[in-house]
Amino acid sequence: MLRPLPTIVHLDADAFFVSCELALRPDLRGTKCAVGGRERGIISSASYEARACGVYTPMPSQRALQVCPDLVLLPHTAGLYGRVSGRMFDLCETLTPLVQRNSIDEGYLDLGPGGLATDAELTARVRGLQARIWDELQVPVSFGLATNKLVAQIASKLRKPRGFVVVPPGTEAAFLAPLAVGKLPGIGAKTEAALAGAHGIRLVRDLLARTESELEVIFGRGWREIRAMARGEDERPVETGDDDAKSYSQQETFGRDLGEFAEIERVVKGMIDELLPKIRADRKRVRTMTLKVRYPDFSQETHGRSLAAATDLETAFYPLVEPLLRAAWKQRRPLRLVSVRFSTVEESAGQLEMFAESDEKRRRLAGVIDRLNQTGRNLAVRHGHQLAKPREDP
Numbered sequence: 001m002l003r004p005l006p007t008i009v010h011l012d013a014d015a016f017f018v019s020c021e022l023a024l025r026p027d028l029r030g031t032k033c034a035v036g037g038r039e040r041g042i043i044s045s046a047s048y049e050a051r052a053c054g055v056y057t058p059m060p061s062q063r064a065l066q067v068c069p070d071l072v073l074l075p076h077t078a079g080l081y082g083r084v085s086g087r088m089f090d091l092c093e094t095l096t097p098l099v100q101r102n103s104i105d106e107g108y109l110d111l112g113p114g115g116l117a118t119d120a121e122l123t124a125r126v127r128g129l130q131a132r133i134w135d136e137l138q139v140p141v142s143f144g145l146a147t148n149k150l151v152a153q154i155a156s157k158l159r160k161p162r163g164f165v166v167v168p169p170g171t172e173a174a175f176l177a178p179l180a181v182g183k184l185p186g187i188g189a190k191t192e193a194a195l196a197g198a199h200g201i202r203l204v205r206d207l208l209a210r211t212e213s214e215l216e217v218i219f220g221r222g223w224r225e226i227r228a229m230a231r232g233e234d235e236r237p238v239e240t241g242d243d244d245a246k247s248y249s250q251q252e253t254f255g256r257d258l259g260e261f262a263e264i265e266r267v268v269k270g271m272i273d274e275l276l277p278k279i280r281a282d283r284k285r286v287r288t289m290t291l292k293v294r295y296p297d298f299s300q301e302t303h304g305r306s307l308a309a310a311t312d313l314e315t316a317f318y319p320l321v322e323p324l325l326r327a328a329w330k331q332r333r334p335l336r337l338v339s340v341r342f343s344t345v346e347e348s349a350g351q352l353e354m355f356a357e358s359d360e361k362r363r364r365l366a367g368v369i370d371r372l373n374q375t376g377r378n379l380a381v382r383h384g385h386q387l388a389k390p391r392e393d394p
């Protein structure tokens, strides 16, 4: 049998926003500094020196200045983090075409297709990437190498900053056993405290010491997944995203927090209007719409619904907006951000006959609107709800 190789890499930039700023302001290196809008009043990234002083994210900037009075507060630089992130992932793609960008500063690589023969060769190539990102961008990044995504991700976060942890094939379970259960993805601080308090489970090995029926009592139906995770088992492939798009999404951070239902409903419909033309242009249809709302303290809620059949028409999704917003926006506190995602993507071609004539008419109209919007931005055709008008809060 072929011995597996640790070809899966997780990378996670260290204090990313702050690191991007420090690349421009090297004089601040080694100081307590943080990126945080004074205006928004929330810390979004803190240097390790500031963290040692008690600053964390998300924390109100005013509170951060109280616990760390000599904190240097840096404003967000528009566009900077996206540019640095893009270059960082471009450098990753010089190593392998299989790059999954998970967020602005985290992702997975699969070095499998490179045809490498030894662990040492793999390690050298990833070390080279870490050095190159630093040389070119002055951004420190931590890496984990393992045989799967789960273990690589846990490994990358273990020795930050500038971490580099390799988990040799066959040692996944032994690697996880002495770690706190809270290191497992999905086990948050509350669950961790409950597991310790009610069941005496603190480390991954405590969890694995339990019998199957005990695990079932503790975790319910998901116990097998939890046990597989604790053993370091994970089959998920690295997904590059440029095979067929798996979802279409858009988000909007508000300049001021929004608290009025009708206003938010209008924003969401505007996002539908932005996304569906892209879906039509890609000759795709989508079935599921997911709405996410985020509060100023970064807590968030999500709700999704699926149509009976996939479609590429805005009008099919408008009726979902109100019920989705009601379901997702439970706390009714003002919102900082809303995002819309369309998933369950299907090919559009060859399915026309499945749709009724009225849908065909609407689709033709939608196509006309798309073309008009392309030709003249200023004369853009608007759907009724795009014209701001006072409405009762339903």
Ligand SMILES: [Mg+2]
Pocket (backbone or CB within 6 Å): 012, 013, 014, 015, 016, 105, 106
């Ligand atoms: Mg990071």
